[in-house]
Amino acid sequence: MEKKPAILIVGASRGLGLALVEQFCLRGWQVLATVRTPSSALDALKVRFGSALEEEVADIADEASVRALRQRLEGRTLEMLFINAGIAKSINESAGTAPVQDFLDMMLVNAFSPMRFIEIFDDMVAPDGTIAAMSSELGSITGNEGGWDLYASSKAALNMLMKCYAAARPGDQRAKLVVAPGWIQTEMGGPGASFTVEETIPLVVDMLEKNHGKPGLRFVDRFDRSLPW
Numbered sequence: 001m002e003k004k005p006a007i008l009i010v011g012a013s014r015g016l017g018l019a020l021v022e023q024f025c026l027r028g029w030q031v032l033a034t035v036r037t038p039s040s041a042l043d044a045l046k047v048r049f050g051s052a053l054e055e056e057v058a059d060i061a062d063e064a065s066v067r068a069l070r071q072r073l074e075g076r077t078l079e080m081l082f083i084n085a086g087i088a089k090s091i092n093e094s095a096g097t098a099p100v101q102d103f104l105d106m107m108l109v110n111a112f113s114p115m116r117f118i119e120i121f122d123d124m125v126a127p128d129g130t131i132a133a134m135s136s137e138l139g140s141i142t143g144n145e146g147g148w149d150l151y152a153s154s155k156a157a158l159n160m161l162m163k164c165y166a167a168a169r170p171g172d173q174r175a176k177l178v179v180a181p182g183w184i185q186t187e188m189g190g191p192g193a194s195f196t197v198e199e200t201i202p203l204v205v206d207m208l209e210k211n212h213g214k215p216g217l218r219f220v221d222r223f224d225r226s227l228p229w
């Protein structure tokens, strides 16, 4: 029997990460999914998909937790690594009004920690694999129309760190993607967001599968359109 490609999805307890897990399971991937604390929604997917879905624990803001996961997965090869975890705080505030800790928390979880995770897991991702992180349309400096100032800045920082990571590895043949999924109804996106999880995440996964194995770095939306940085 042909070996299934493996994906590690980081931050899969709920929202977009959970929906990514379901889609990749449906499409025949071996899915390793991380949570910080037990998730009844992920438990339900484990019942549905059996041994095709493996649960792991990781807090991306905690380096020891990430290194412990790396050790537990020693010897495995990942065809795709997808860092989904992210937070949004003080979304209606600016630098003049927000608690500084909220900005620091977002820079840590949304920018620094995904890239640290990617560097720690770099040698586990197949040479023709894919390394992706969930960014946002709001992370585009060129496309900026204001709003969610501090969160947007953390996603712009993630994009920059991914550019630096790619620039430092000119011969690397893996696809590197920072993904803008659209404004989606989740705990973070809120009920007033433009799109549902069901109508967006299958398109995100179509795009990921299409780019899998194509070398180079892209800031890309769910329709496979490149976005301005």
Ligand SMILES: NC(=O)c1ccc[n+]([C@@H]2O[C@H](COP(=O)([O-])OP(=O)(O)OC[C@H]3O[C@@H](n4cnc5c(N)ncnc54)[C@H](OP(=O)(O)O)[C@@H]3O)[C@@H](O)[C@H]2O)c1
Pocket: 010, 011, 012, 013, 014, 015, 016, 017, 035, 036, 037, 058, 059, 060, 061, 062, 084, 085, 086, 087, 109, 134, 135, 136, 137, 180, 181, 182, 183, 184, 185, 186, 187, 188, 189, 190, 193
């Ligand atoms: N929804 C949107 O409209 C939208 C648009 C653009 C981009 N995004 C991005 O898409 C990603 C998912 O967003 P969402 O809407 O699904 O948000 P969500 O419903 O708030 O889910 C966030 C996920 O990130 C996990 N997470 C948070 N901090 C973590 C940490 N330190 N370590 C590990 N996991 C952590 C959460 O786990 P816990 O359950 O343990 O908290 C949860 O699984 C985020 O990166 C977000 O910025 C969302």
